[in-house]
Amino acid sequence: MRVPLPLPHAHRLLNHGPVTLVGTAHQGRRNVMAAAWVMPIDFTPPKFAAVIAADTLTRELLVRSGECTLMAPTDAQLATTYALGTHTGHEVDKFDRFSLSATRGEMVAAPLVDGCAAWLECRRLPEPQVESAYDLFVLECVAAWVDDTLWHDGAWRFPTDGPRTIHHVKGGLFLTTGEPRRAPR
Amino acid sequence: MRVPLPLPHAHRLLNHGPVTLVGTAHQGRRNVMAAAWVMPIDFTPPKFAAVIAADTLTRELLVRSGECTLMAPTDAQLATTYALGTHTGHEVDKFDRFSLSATRGEMVAAPLVDGCAAWLECRRLPEPQVESAYDLFVLECVAAWVDDTLWHDGAWRFPTDGPRTIHHVKGGLFLTTGEPRRAPR
Numbered sequence A, B: 001m002r003v004p005l006p007l008p009h010a011h012r013l014l015n016h017g018p019v020t021l022v023g024t025a026h027q028g029r030r031n032v033m034a035a036a037w038v039m040p041i042d043f044t045p046p047k048f049a050a051v052i053a054a055d056t057l058t059r060e061l062l063v064r065s066g067e068c069t070l071m072a073p074t075d076a077q078l079a080t081t082y083a084l085g086t087h088t089g090h091e092v093d094k095f096d097r098f099s100l101s102a103t104r105g106e107m108v109a110a111p112l113v114d115g116c117a118a119w120l121e122c123r124r125l126p127e128p129q130v131e132s133a134y135d136l137f138v139l140e141c142v143a144a145w146v147d148d149t150l151w152h153d154g155a156w157r158f159p160t161d162g163p164r165t166i167h168h169v170k171g172g173l174f175l176t177t178g179e180p181r182r183a184p185r
Helices: A007-013 A057-065 A075-086 A128-134 B007-013 B057-065 B075-086 B128-134
Strands: A002-004 A020-026 A029-035 A038-042 A047-051 A067-072 A102-104 A111-113 A118-125 A136-147 A166-170 A173-182 B002-004 B020-026 B029-035 B038-042 B047-051 B067-072 B102-104 B111-113 B118-125 B136-147 B166-170 B173-182
Touching: A007 A038, A007 A118, A007 A136, A020 A057, A020 A111, A029 A057, A029 A075, A029 A111, A038 B038, A038 B047, A047 A067, A047 A118, A047 B038, A057 A067, A067 A111, A067 A136, A075 A166, A075 A173, A111 A118, A128 A136, A128 B128, A128 B136, A166 B173, A173 B166, B007 B038, B007 B118, B007 B136, B020 B057, B020 B111, B029 B057, B029 B075, B029 B111, B047 B067, B047 B118, B057 B067, B067 B111, B067 B136, B075 B166, B075 B173, B111 B118, B128 B136
Parallel strands: none
Antiparallel strands: A002 A136, A020 A029, A020 A067, A038 A047, A047 A136, A067 A118, A102 A111, A118 A136, A166 A173, A173 B173, B002 B136, B020 B029, B020 B067, B038 B047, B047 B136, B067 B118, B102 B111, B118 B136, B166 B173
8 A cells, every 4th residue: 555655764765776667747748757767865855866868758747847756666567667668758648558547646746656666756956957968857855655565664675475676777677676685783 | 707898888787776885096095985876877978976975085085086986786795885884984994994805997096896796987077066966976987897797698697696786775774686577578
């Protein structure tokens, strides 16, 4: 079940570097794409950096609305995640094409795609120089959610045989998130 | 064995979001710290973004020298990685303290720590606004290396019982990199 996460823990949702989905919406149009180049950059308020290419519908809707969602899909969504990264919202309605179920965010209008492990609602902090030079966007997280079957004591706990997050290597090849290991004190 | 990697493949070394070590050197001083917030931001030439806090020796040496190395440690180095992230080079020589073996980079003076899975030699692309606002640095990769026992056909291939990269969740809790999964064509 999707449950709210305290904002000071939001960075932990993407600290381990999984591939993400980026959701956007503006004036009746919405889209979702896959993005591997997303990471936390600050704790409180939580901030994230994301590379969003200039020719994408996501970029257009993000800039127009000033908002997006970031989500961590699971291995059950692996084929869909890859498809969302290899089709453009300029040409297809990805929600229809890939039968995505989604609801509107609580703090932003961008979509929260069902079945993910984590969801972050974000607002763009405009940084024109790095947006223009590197397609690099700075986002402030204003709400965070996690699947409570995958989260315990403020951290990920993936069941041995259950869903887990995924990491993109190249062209449709992913690595699942593996097993926990704790450093000695 | 450490072998050179073609620069157009360099982003794949960190595409899956592992924790990194950041090496720096300047005028006879050198340091290494752990950093989870490092990711690729471009393919060719390969570029990376990294969060380097303002009070660190790494920041001082990176800004003075304009160079650093980024490395992906393995689970065999997990305890050392955590220790490198919880001690400051302002107070201890981490190479002595943690018995690190390292060689100088080929294109930069910063150290390449032995035993890692991947090594990137980088030069800082100054971006004063985001460096100041978010401790966010943009780096261009000028040389890349990988452990050839962990790399096959242009991608990670971790042996079932061998070393693998690690991902930080919080305070000494890591997740190892898991198993490969390929999206259907």
